[in-house]
Amino acid sequence: MxxxxxxxxxxxxxxxxxxxxxxxxxxxxxxxxxxxxxxxxxxxxxxxxxxxxxxxxxxxxxxxxxxxxxxxxxxxxxxxxxxxxxxxxxxxxxxxxxxxxxxxxxxxxxxxxxxxxxxxxxxxxxxxxxxxxxxxxxxxxxxxxxxxxxxxxxxxxxxxxxxxxxxxxxxxxxxxxxxxxxxxxxxxxxxxxxxxxxxxxxxxxxxxxxxxxxxxxxxxxxxxxxxxxxxxxxxxxxxxxxxxxxxxxxxxxxxxxxxxxxxxxxxxxxxxxxxxxxxxxxxxxxxxxxxxxxxxxxxxxxxxxxxxxxxxxxxxxxxxxxxxxxxxxxxxxxxxxxxxxEPRIPEPWRPSRDVDPAVLELAGQWYWGTHGFGLRLTGDGLLSLEPLAGPGRRSRFRANGDGTWTGLEGYYAGESLRVVRRPDGSVDHLDLGSFVFTRQPYDSGSAVPGGVDPQGWRGIG
The missing domain is CATH 3.40.710.10 (DD-peptidase/beta-lactamase superfamily)
Structure with missing residues (x-):
């Protein structure tokens, strides 16, 4: 009509x-x-x-x-x-x-x-x-x-x-x-x-x-x-x-x-x-x-x-x-x-009804090596990963119901995102198609491939 x-x-x-x-x-x-x-x-x-x-x-x-x-x-x-x-x-x-x-x-x-x-x-x-x-x-x-x-x-x-x-x-x-x-x-x-x-x-x-x-x-x-x-x-x-x-x-x-x-x-x-x-x-x-x-x-x-x-x-x-x-x-x-x-007027923002604490724990800043990313839990139940600055790989992820997530677009389309936890249940890192994302750049407390130099970060001289 x-x-x-x-x-x-x-x-x-x-x-x-x-x-x-x-x-x-x-x-x-x-x-x-x-x-x-x-x-x-x-x-x-x-x-x-x-x-x-x-x-x-x-x-x-x-x-x-x-x-x-x-x-x-x-x-x-x-x-x-x-x-x-x-x-x-x-x-x-x-x-x-x-x-x-x-x-x-x-x-x-x-x-x-x-x-x-x-x-x-x-x-x-x-x-x-x-x-x-x-x-x-x-x-x-x-x-x-x-x-x-x-x-x-x-x-x-x-x-x-x-x-x-x-x-x-x-x-x-x-x-x-x-x-x-x-x-x-x-x-x-x-x-x-x-x-x-x-x-x-x-x-x-x-x-x-x-x-x-x-x-x-x-x-x-x-x-x-x-x-x-x-x-x-x-x-x-x-x-x-x-x-x-x-x-x-x-x-x-x-x-x-x-x-x-x-x-x-x-x-x-x-x-x-x-x-x-x-x-x-x-x-x-x-x-x-x-x-x-x-x-x-x-x-x-x-x-x-x-x-x-x-x-x-x-x-x-x-x-x-x-x-x-x-x-x-x-x-x-x-x-x-x-x-x-006449640009589209967005729908009013509304908070999520229920949030799984184990998923909310993942939100925030992550690093792939030294490249900073933000992981956001969106209102439609997806995870959204994008660089903190500049160009880079970004994707949304859909939950599979078993603790893993599947990429929906871009480089990570079809790739699996999973949370790797320590024996005490705390999060060690995120594994995204074998890429390790840690809370700090090359976090020495996480299982970074190839290990982290024990002398840590340093300046010149």
């Missing part, structure tokens, strides 16, 4: 309207619609020009192209969370005979399966899916372009395979599973594999003249899980809220955080460079802000879904032209306009 427009300040609303007006005019789009979601609710919607003779709004369908991949990834993560497969399983284990080699499910999700970017000719986005009735038609005779798991190489056929995997495990068509397990529970009633009124028509705009040509609308068949869906700014706003918060009826927050984490190897997985790919989600840097989501295109349509989890602001941008509008850039700027003009 759309909330009143006055939830944003007038200046913010005007800046948003100006940005999409510039995008529509400079991009020469027959129409462009956009919305902004803040704190899980749609707080702004804007539209420029008209769609096929009628005004566009948050209920007007556009084709969303590869934003579909995020929906498909959610279905695959659901299978994993139900214990029906492991992301490290080779595809062959569940869907034999595809010719996709040893690519694992996570390889396909992260575009590291070595598969070709596109299916064999003719161009699948502009021809009927009936030309590719079998997976072998999608993959071709030589499906691999790179060694499996070695390189990020965006692959549309890889998501066709994931859709087929969902069908095989569920025993139902991909679109039926999507409707039953994601669209209906989230109330995305205007999202589907086929258009329904009101919807935009797709257009190609001549690059050297202000004239247009209608683009064909094809059913993509086997390639549908890579880019078939139609949706609206209203529905995608609700989907964006789900991607930030999770919904136990569909997918929990921990799995969504996994989707938002870089998964591809090498430089392409280094979000510091500006772009990375997780599991069905793109990650981009916009200044100091990390944005996640997905962009999409099909002949006649452009789309983007952009989220700043830290700001709890999302933007949806949809246009009905083959090229011209940088929807991902526009989406990032809509997020920036709102997040910078």
């Amino acid at each position: 759309t909330t009143p427009q006055d939830e944003l300040l007038p200046g913010t609303r005007r800046a948003l309207t100006h940005r999409i007006a510039v995008a529509q005019a400079e991009g020469r789009a027959p129409s462009l619609v956009a919305s902004v979601v803040r704190d899980g609710r749609t707080v702004w919607h804007g539209a420029r020009t008209s769609v096929d003779g009628h005004a566009s709004d948050e209920n007007t369908q556009y084709r969303i192209g590869s934003v579909t991949k995020t929906f498909t990834a959610v279905l695959v993560l659901r299978l994993r969370d139900e214990g029906l497969l492991d992301l490290g399983d080779p595809l062959e284990k569940h869907l034999p005979g595809t010719g996709a080699g040893d690519a694992t499910i996570v390889d396909l999700l992260a575009h590291t399966g070595g598969l070709a970017a596109e299916s064999p000719a003719p161009w699948w986005e502009r021809t009927p899916g009936t030309l590719r009735p079998e997976l072998s038609d999608v993959l071709g005779e030589e499906p691999l372009r790179h060694p499996v798991g070695r390189r990020f190489h965006y692959s549309n056929p890889g998501y066709a395979l994931l859709g087929a995997l969902v069908e095989k495990v569920r025993g139902a068509a991909w679109e039926d599973v999507l409707r039953r397990e994601v669209l209906d529970p989230l109330g995305l009633n205007a999202t589907g594999v086929r258009p329904r009124a009101p919807h935009a028509g797709g257009w190609a705009v001549h690059p050297w003249a202000d004239v247009m040509l209608p683009e064909p609308v094809e059913d993509l068949g086997r390639m549908a899980p890579a880019g078939q869906l139609w949706s609206t700014t209203g529905d995608l706003g609700r989907f964006a809220s789900f991607l930030v918060r999770g919904d136990e009826r569909v997918l929990g927050l921990r799995s969504l955080q996994e989707m938002r984490t870089p998964a591809a190897p090498g430089a392409a997985a280094d979000v510091v460079t500006g772009y990375a790919y997780g599991l069905g989600m793109e990650l981009r840097r916009s200044g100091e802000r990390l944005l996640v989501g997905h962009s999409g295109s099909l002949p006649g349509f452009l789309a983007s879904l952009t989220l700043s989890v830290d700001d709890d602001v999302a933007a949806v941008v949809l246009a009905n032209c083959t090229s011209g509008v940088p929807t991902a850039t526009v989406g990032a700027e809509l997020v920036r306009i709102v997040a910078d003009a």
Whole structure:
């Protein structure tokens, strides 16, 4: 449900309207619609020009192209969370005979399966899916372009395979599973594999003249899980809220955080460079802000879904032209306009209800060699380790229930933190993946690897 427009300040609303007006005019789009979601609710919607003779709004369908991949990834993560497969399983284990080699499910999700970017000719986005009735038609005779798991190489056929995997495990068509397990529970009633009124028509705009040509609308068949869906700014706003918060009826927050984490190897997985790919989600840097989501295109349509989890602001941008509008850039700027003009007001600080004295004892200053760190017990029950000054390794840790903790991000992601105690029960040191953290630099009273010089610290002369 759309909330009143006055939830944003007038200046913010005007800046948003100006940005999409510039995008529509400079991009020469027959129409462009956009919305902004803040704190899980749609707080702004804007539209420029008209769609096929009628005004566009948050209920007007556009084709969303590869934003579909995020929906498909959610279905695959659901299978994993139900214990029906492991992301490290080779595809062959569940869907034999595809010719996709040893690519694992996570390889396909992260575009590291070595598969070709596109299916064999003719161009699948502009021809009927009936030309590719079998997976072998999608993959071709030589499906691999790179060694499996070695390189990020965006692959549309890889998501066709994931859709087929969902069908095989569920025993139902991909679109039926999507409707039953994601669209209906989230109330995305205007999202589907086929258009329904009101919807935009797709257009190609001549690059050297202000004239247009209608683009064909094809059913993509086997390639549908890579880019078939139609949706609206209203529905995608609700989907964006789900991607930030999770919904136990569909997918929990921990799995969504996994989707938002870089998964591809090498430089392409280094979000510091500006772009990375997780599991069905793109990650981009916009200044100091990390944005996640997905962009999409099909002949006649452009789309983007952009989220700043830290700001709890999302933007949806949809246009009905083959090229011209940088929807991902526009989406990032809509997020920036709102997040910078009206920063998120933090929740009031509240003290923890119950604190285990054995855990509270760990809070405070620690040293790895001579490098000082602070260990803080946060209100959500995690431990947070970070340098006392300057750059350095930092991470949060989740309790395992047995006195150990597991790192959640950065260098220490997946590493074990444990407390090593002396015979009298007092804390000797922290062991973090074999690194020893002591209360004082090279504490002579603790089990420091290699020992501590018995003469202790000294000056010169």
